[in-house]
Amino acid sequence: MVPVIHDFLLRLKTLLRRKKMDREMADELAFHQEMLREKLIREGIPETQAKATARRTFGNPGRWHERLRELWQFRSLENLSRDISFSVRLLRKSPGFTLVALLTISLGVGANTAVFSLIDGLLLRPLPVPQGEKLVVLGIEMGGPTLNYGFPAPFFRALEARPDILADTFAFCDRDSFLVRGTSANENVPGVMVSGNYFSALETPPLLGRYLTPVDDRTGGSPEGLAVVISEAFWERWFNRSPAVLGQKLQIANKPFSVVGVMPKRFIGADQTRSPEIFVPMAAEPIIDAPEDMIAAGHHAWWLTVMGHLRPGVTIEQLNAALVPISTSIVHDTVPDPAWIADQEKQHFHFVAESGSRGFTYLQFFFEKPLMALFAM
């Protein structure tokens, strides 16, 4: 064994069995003294004198102990433990000071942990979906201080129809509460309106049943009717995890929607600050929002977050280059207001793609600078 390690271990042992080591040292020296005395007696020296000589040779037993113990001391650790017990004693004498100090330290640690968790969750952690690095978020350059991340439905639909530009284009709109009525319960649940490609783009298989597909994202839903997907938490709460949930009807805004699938707990969608419990096709928005209708509002309603996957072998820069001409043509095709178009073009209106591996939430937007400032403090 390396000498240093051996030394360390032996010293540690000594620290832990102090009394035993002391006794052993005393015994060892006493033994030697005994032997010495016996030898002197054997040589013919009278007993009392032998005893005296032996004792004299050895000197002060206390001093011996000191010298030998010094060899064995784990000085640094012993000093440390002595300092610690001294400090504890002092602190105990002034409880007020101790309390304030403890509070300050815990506040400091707590605050730092909180800020870092926020930063980690909002800004650093990627979405728990496969191929997360290929995700992009789209925004619109409209001459403002930042990009506009809310798309009107027609722009999105136009992009959705161009898989040659962006793959698996999907859109969503978080809603804090949908008023959901079941046969025995009534609840406001947080949820999200999603486009047809949402689930397939996020590549997370459902726990039960199926997820929404482009077939459901049409006015009136699929041929089987309007469909919704629920979260595992909702399933547990409302249906007690019963497999008979598939096909059950939930009333949202007085229209029946069938539950076609349950998503697992780990699936949180594309906004990492939310835990949606119900996923509704965005084509059903006019039903939900009646009498308002954001789809019909066209370029007046900027309500959708749009994301997609980079096509294989395409970089974000290439995508951005391709988006410029496509933005112009989409706007011209979908907006019936030439004055508005002209206005926008003055601001170099075009779509922009950014990395979306962390999902998208408006919070990361508002809080990035303040959080970083807090963290730096």
Add this chain to the structure above:
Amino acid sequence: MFREETNETGDLIQGTLEMLVLKSLVRGPLHGYGVAEWIHQTSQQLLKVEEGALYPALHRLELRGLLQAEWGASENNRRAKFYQLTAEGKKKLSAESQRWARLSAAVAFVMQAS
């Protein structure tokens, strides 16, 4: 953590004493008194190891892993701490005795020069 016993006679003597102690244990385990006696006898009574040097040396060797200690019964049935060489101890002994041979030869050369 390490603390070398500062001997007035210096590190050279300390190293030599440690070598003698290691040598004394070649034939088998001994207690401290036995080590001192063996050295005294074998050196034709020319070397007397002071207890003040012996026990620090023994403990230092034990700390470095060159010796292993065990409590046992002595010849006259008393409880004593017996030391024995470890594998590292044997290696160290052979290294030290080679060094000593070279050193003493060197000193002899110098002293023989007229």
